Amino acid sequence: MVTVSVEPRSQNRFIEALRRFAAETGQTMKDAALEQAALVCQDAATFTPPLPKGGGRGLSKAAQTAGDNAVAGDIRKLYVAANDRNSNSASALLTNQLAYATKTGDRSMFDKVIGKGTLQALKGLSPIMRKIANDQNHDRAFNKAKNYFNTTNPVRTEYGQGFITELRPPHNRIKANFGGRIGKNVRPTKVKMLVESKGDLESYIKERQAMVGYIKSGWASALRSLPKPVINGVPKDFGVDLLAVAWINRHASSGLGMSRVSADARQVDVLVRNNRGNVNDIAVDAGVIPLVVANRMKQMKARLKHLMGTNFKNFSK
Numbered sequence: 001m002v003t004v005s006v007e008p009r010s011q012n013r014f015i016e017a018l019r020r021f022a023a024e025t026g027q028t029m030k031d032a033a034l035e036q037a038a039l040v041c042q043d044a045a046t047f048t049p050p051l052p053k054g055g056g057r058g059l060s061k062a063a064q065t066a067g068d069n070a071v072a073g074d075i076r077k078l079y080v081a082a083n084d085r086n087s088n089s090a091s092a093l094l095t096n097q098l099a100y101a102t103k104t105g106d107r108s109m110f111d112k113v114i115g116k117g118t119l120q121a122l123k124g125l126s127p128i129m130r131k132i133a134n135d136q137n138h139d140r141a142f143n144k145a146k147n148y149f150n151t152t153n154p155v156r157t158e159y160g161q162g163f164i165t166e167l168r169p170p171h172n173r174i175k176a177n178f179g180g181r182i183g184k185n186v187r188p189t190k191v192k193m194l195v196e197s198k199g200d201l202e203s204y205i206k207e208r209q210a211m212v213g214y215i216k217s218g219w220a221s222a223l224r225s226l227p228k229p230v231i232n233g234v235p236k237d238f239g240v241d242l243l244a245v246a247w248i249n250r251h252a253s254s255g256l257g258m259s260r261v262s263a264d265a266r267q268v269d270v271l272v273r274n275n276r277g278n279v280n281d282i283a284v285d286a287g288v289i290p291l292v293v294a295n296r297m298k299q300m301k302a303r304l305k306h307l308m309g310t311n312f313k314n315f316s317k
Helices: 011-025 029-047 061-076 088-103 107-115 127-134 138-148 168-177 198-209 214-225 279-286 288-316
Strands: 002-004 079-081 193-195 257-263 268-274
Touching: 011 029, 029 214, 029 257, 029 268, 029 288, 061 079, 061 198, 079 088, 079 198, 088 107, 088 127, 088 138, 088 193, 107 138, 127 138, 193 198, 214 257, 214 268, 279 288
Parallel strands: 079 193
Antiparallel strands: 002 268, 257 268
């Protein structure tokens, strides 16, 4: 959960500055606070990962692409397709599967691997393995494999042998061990797991990529829950850039965000919250709150400098 609040160095001075801000923009104190709260939501989504290279621009298409690439990269650290002809690891894993099948006498697994016809097409096979793979007589191929693998010790994955058909459970378990994301240059398992086809693997990657933007969407739902500030008697929309981003707002029904507003003649209190905004310390690691607060102060001062002219010095204090 991430809750954004601003604690000014001097509350009295800040309140006086906010009164000036409200007066110059034709707003009440409550409406001035609502405007800034809406923009806080937009800033928080902007600075929350995924982000493109160089940071910022967290509402851009480039940010979505960065998120999609991160998801795909994590999944490909775990799985390889058996029919991926360009993968050396696929041939090594299939060879390992054959070794395990012959050492344990699992003829059905052996026939399944050979029968798929993928070994013949894969690069990186040894000459003997290629002969075994090309032998159409599976009884003879099985006996050849038993002799060939007689002194080998095949590696057994943490998830057993054979092809993985349910990719989500191992993926969820492994990424949970790494706090939700698998770091760069990290080898999460001893050996990768085999998926029967590239189509199955790509389908799963697309399924998980559809969740990109989910964390940011909490800020969009918090923004939607806020009353609109009124300027010169007209309700105004702020944070509209966030609400226009399709890959974030496709998760609009998530309900991750909320707001709370209370105001009287002396005090205004506006709270915005994203209940998943700091999952696995994503916001802390990215420094989201300091960036949001610094940007709001900068932008509010810039707007007042334009509106207030010489009176701006009193605000900047």
